[in-house]
Structure formats: C-alpha cells, structure tokens
Amino acid sequence: MSVMPADPHLPVAHLRPPSNWINDPNGLAFHNGHYHVCFQYNPYGPEHAHMHWGHFRSPDLLTWEELPVALTPTPGADDADGCFSGNAVSDGDRLIAFYSAFRTDRWAQPVTTAESRDNGVTWTPRGSLLIPEPPDGATMYRDPYVWREADRWRMLVGSAQANGRAAALLYESADLEEWEYRGPFLARVPQPVAPGADTGLGWECPQYLHANGRGALLIGAWDPELGPRRTVVYPGREQDGRFLAEAPSLLDHGPDFYAPALLPAPDGRWLLWGWSWEARDPEWVRESGWAGLLTLPREVTLAEDGSLRQQPAAELLALRDERAVTATGRTTATAVLGTVSPSFDLTARLEPRAADTTAGLRLVTSADGAEYLDIRIDPDAGELVVDRDHASLDPRAHGGTFRIPCPEATAASGVPVELRLVVDRSVAELYLPSGRTLTLRFYPTGGAPWQIEARTGGTGGLGYSVGAWNLRPYTMRYAASRRHPAAAAATSS
Known part of the structure; x- marks a missing residue:
C-alpha cells in the first residue's frame, strides 16, 4: 500500500510519517534482513514535544514498512518526559536501543535501553538507567552512540564540560551491561568551521565512522542559548582511547541539515541519514500538520585525504x-x-x-x-x-x-x-x-x-x-x- 501526499510539500522519496513532528534519526541498525530506521517523533502534533521513537524498516532501502512506535515515555519513570536520541545495535536475536532518558532536567539525560526480540515490532524498556550519572565536570550530557569493535562494545556520549570544552565521552563494555568510563574521546573549545559557524559549546548526537586505521567523528554543534546549530566532522585517527583530530569542517553546507546518524550495512558500506528541519514560519507548520523529514540515505566513505565523502545510496537509482x-x-x-x-x-x-x-x-x-x-x-x-x-x-x-x-x-x-x-x-x-x-x-x-x-x-x-x-x-x-x-x-x- 502506497500513500501519495495531498500536501504538495510532503515528500514522496524521503522518510517521514504522513503527519506530526519528527527530528533526529535514531536506532539505525541492520537486523534479520532489514534496515531499521527510527526517529524522534511526536505522535500528537507538529511541535517538538512528547518525544517517542517512530520506526520504519526496509529490506532494500526502497520498500518501507512503518512499524508501531518503538519507544514511548513511561509515566513516573526516568524517561517520563521523553525518549530522546540514541542508536541501536543488533546482538544475536535482539535489537537493543540505547537512548537519552529525559525527565525534568533538559541538560542531563542519562542513558537507558530497551530491547526487541521480534524484529522491532515490540520493545521492552529496561526499567532503570544503564548509566545513572554523568561523569564529573559534565554540564550537558546526552545521545549515546554504541558500536561493536573487535571483542568489545564501545559508546560515545555527547556533552558540554564545565571547563568550557565540548566533548564526546568514551565508555567500553564486554557485555552491553557493565560500562567503564574511559574519559573524553575528544574535547575541544569552540573552533570556527565556516563564516558564522563554529564547533559549539557542547556536542550532541556523536557518531563515529572508522576504516583502514582512520576515523571521522561527527558531532552536532550545540549552544545553550541557541540550541542545535550545524553538523561538524573531525577527521583523524584513534590512539589509546583518544581521538587525534585534524581540522574540523562542515559535514553538510546547507542550512537545513542536522543530527546525522550512521548505519554500518552488511555489505561493508556506511550509510547515513540526517534530519532536515523546516524553513518556514511556525504558523504554516501548524497548518500543514507536519514538520521535519529524514534525508536520503547516503553512502559515506573516508577519502585518502581524510575527508568524508557522501553520495546518495546506489539503491536510489x-x-x-x-x-x-x-x-x-x-x-x-x-x-x-x-x-x-x-x-x-x-x-x-x-x-x-x-x-x-x-x-x-x-x-x-x-x-x-x-x-x-x-x-x-x-x-x-x-x-x-x-x-x-x-x-x-x-x-x-x-x-x-x-x-x-x-x-x-x-x-x-x-x-x-x-x-x-x-x-x-x-x-x-x-x-x-x-x-x-x-x-x-x-x-x-x-x-x-x-x-x-x-x-x-x-x-x-x-x-x-x-x-x-x-x-x-x-x-x-x-x-x-x-x-x-x-x-x-x-x-x-
């Protein structure tokens, strides 16, 4: 069943539900023959509120099925005010979502999890926090990104620090349950990246791509007064749990791109989706009944010069x-x-x-x-x-x-x-x-x-x-x- 939009601005080849608010792509994973793409979602209207995780899956990046809402805030629990951004991993017969639990404090959003054992149709919340407290010195803390590397699991969490630096904080685990804090993977004071844009006082939505001894750290540049700004990429390489970064640059040069998320595909490619927000007045957004969309899936590669290169996924041809x-x-x-x-x-x-x-x-x-x-x-x-x-x-x-x-x-x-x-x-x-x-x-x-x-x-x-x-x-x-x-x-x- 295909739904063709009556609204002339509602896209036909970009993921989003037919109505209401969406923002960051979350929970990207390949599991049991399907690409899973979740996203921040308000099921009640076109405003940034009541954060759930919406959910699509596809066998081929062309045919998409909307699944039931993956994550829902639990009244009285640590995520009572919103299930905010994070990612997901495929581990055996289960999908595990790692996300920011939001309750009252917009700055500190500790990490919790939910899991699915039926290919993403239903999810069971953890019921407690995985990482209850941010490390000392963190004044903002959110958005876990988890990946498997060799015989261990690793996690980055975005933060702002009391010393004026933004940081991606590194954790490691052998079993996805017990996590050891390793310190800042990378920390920086704001650096200019383009006219009118810098790397931010805080970082959110960290993502890490690595191949052939090199890596690229993607971060959302965040300001406590202005909120999300632009997406920045630091090329470099890792040494002893620290990222040795080269000069940063914008990941996308447009005004309406933020919070990209990575998905390692089974064929060895890295895929990326981003959030494209609205560029029209709120009154028009309310009239239309929807806001935000996900970009096309992009293939991303690390070039020999360290730059991150993007092109539409080949399937889209x-x-x-x-x-x-x-x-x-x-x-x-x-x-x-x-x-x-x-x-x-x-x-x-x-x-x-x-x-x-x-x-x-x-x-x-x-x-x-x-x-x-x-x-x-x-x-x-x-x-x-x-x-x-x-x-x-x-x-x-x-x-x-x-x-x-x-x-x-x-x-x-x-x-x-x-x-x-x-x-x-x-x-x-x-x-x-x-x-x-x-x-x-x-x-x-x-x-x-x-x-x-x-x-x-x-x-x-x-x-x-x-x-x-x-x-x-x-x-x-x-x-x-x-x-x-x-x-x-x-x-x-």
Whole structure:
C-alpha cells in the first residue's frame, strides 16, 4: 500500500510519517534482513514535544514498512518526559536501543535501553538507567552512540564540560551491561568551521565512522542559548582511547541539515541519514500538520585525504522513472532544457567560458517565472551558490543564499563543474564529486510541471549537459491506525 501526499510539500522519496513532528534519526541498525530506521517523533502534533521513537524498516532501502512506535515515555519513570536520541545495535536475536532518558532536567539525560526480540515490532524498556550519572565536570550530557569493535562494545556520549570544552565521552563494555568510563574521546573549545559557524559549546548526537586505521567523528554543534546549530566532522585517527583530530569542517553546507546518524550495512558500506528541519514560519507548520523529514540515505566513505565523502545510496537509482530532460548545448542567455515533476533526480555538467557570477541552473516553479531556485557558479570564490530568495511566493518561507566549496568553479580551473541534484517537493539535496553536500528546504507555490533552465549573462556563454529523471515514490506501508486523513484520501495500491 502506497500513500501519495495531498500536501504538495510532503515528500514522496524521503522518510517521514504522513503527519506530526519528527527530528533526529535514531536506532539505525541492520537486523534479520532489514534496515531499521527510527526517529524522534511526536505522535500528537507538529511541535517538538512528547518525544517517542517512530520506526520504519526496509529490506532494500526502497520498500518501507512503518512499524508501531518503538519507544514511548513511561509515566513516573526516568524517561517520563521523553525518549530522546540514541542508536541501536543488533546482538544475536535482539535489537537493543540505547537512548537519552529525559525527565525534568533538559541538560542531563542519562542513558537507558530497551530491547526487541521480534524484529522491532515490540520493545521492552529496561526499567532503570544503564548509566545513572554523568561523569564529573559534565554540564550537558546526552545521545549515546554504541558500536561493536573487535571483542568489545564501545559508546560515545555527547556533552558540554564545565571547563568550557565540548566533548564526546568514551565508555567500553564486554557485555552491553557493565560500562567503564574511559574519559573524553575528544574535547575541544569552540573552533570556527565556516563564516558564522563554529564547533559549539557542547556536542550532541556523536557518531563515529572508522576504516583502514582512520576515523571521522561527527558531532552536532550545540549552544545553550541557541540550541542545535550545524553538523561538524573531525577527521583523524584513534590512539589509546583518544581521538587525534585534524581540522574540523562542515559535514553538510546547507542550512537545513542536522543530527546525522550512521548505519554500518552488511555489505561493508556506511550509510547515513540526517534530519532536515523546516524553513518556514511556525504558523504554516501548524497548518500543514507536519514538520521535519529524514534525508536520503547516503553512502559515506573516508577519502585518502581524510575527508568524508557522501553520495546518495546506489539503491536510489531504482527510483528514477522516465527520463524527463536530456539537453546538451551552449547558451549565452537562457536556454529552456525541459520540464520535470516536483520530485526529480538531475545530473549536470556545466562549462562556463568566462568569469560570470550568473552562470548556472534555474528551477522555475511558477508559470510566470517569478518563483525559482537558483544554483550559480561563483568563479571568484570557487563555490556554488544556492539561492532560495525567490523559491517561494509565500512570505512565510525562509530565504537566503548558501555556498558549497567547489574548486572546479574557479575561472582558471579549466575543469567542468559536475553536480547531482535530488529535489523532492520541498527538499533539495546537492551532491558534488568531491563528496561535499548541501541540503535545504524550499516551498514552491506554483503547480507542476517545473522548468529547468541553463542561464548565463557572460559573453563566453555556458556549455551544459543535463539529464533529469522524475522520481517514483518509495513503496510505503503505513500503520493503518494512524494514517493521515489527507494522505489517506490519495492512497493508491
């Protein structure tokens, strides 16, 4: 059973239930032939409150089944005010979820667990805390991440420290029950990573990817006044229980990406999902009845230079439907390349012949051309600029321009700019061959189809080769007891 959204901004190829609030991906695991993806979930409305864990599973990353809510706060227990973020591991015949228990104190969220022995359908809470108290010096404490390494289990917990450092704290265990605190895996004072962004006063949602003697520590940069900011990656390597970090960088260069979670796949790949929050006013969110979505699953790899590279999971190529656009040529003004549906997958090779800050692609989403999303080449900065200032005619949508490093974009590089853009109604994910990404939300008010244009104002013109495919939706089976009425009206088998 597939549910096609009636709301024109509700995605068809990004995971989320048809209604209500979601945020961080949690509980990612591969168990008994299924990928399990949980997430922070408010089953009662589109606000950040009443945190449960929603739950989907899939055998192939394309066909998804919504399972019953995995974790529910227990009245009077340590998680009475919310089951907050964490992860899950497959251990024999059981799935074990590790999560932050929230009761009254928003800063200290001790670690507890729940387990499932029926492939994630039902979960039994531990009923007590696994790690009752944070170590001395922690002023914020949350979000366990557990993984198996050789003959031991290891855990990172995000924190802020009284000495002004943010830290990922390391624990180890032989049996998932008794945990020894080993100290900070990495601790840092705030460091700049991009204009207006630093590594934060505290860290949440730590994740650790490691391969071939190298590693990458992913953290959510957090501020006690401003809350979650951006996601940062530290490349480096481990030595004696400490992470020897190199210079940090942004994991995603967009404004609407946070709290990614890793899943080690059975074929040796590392997969990653992130949370993409809303970029529209709360009034509109309440009217729509839903907030937040999970990004596409991304394959992440460690490059030889230590950088973390991301691309859409290979399975997603199967979502490509008919090829909607095939265009090759050169323009000195504007070339209309074709039309696409509001969910599409595009690849482009762009060759500007002269320094021109207007050269690039435009996605026109209204019949009069007044509503559009621009991707421009900045040859002076060696960046791509994604401009959503005109991406919605509704004034409640947020605007802004955002930049992603792209050395090929420099005027002197002589190398074509290549990119992949996946758009799904109200979310755009931009991928470069370097592995850099940019994720943002936008809210077109015009109807389908949308028009793809190549544009330039330079005398040298812009060479282009563009292909675009409309996207088929995920095959979704939602829990019948809580399907969204508007979405149910558009159900197709």
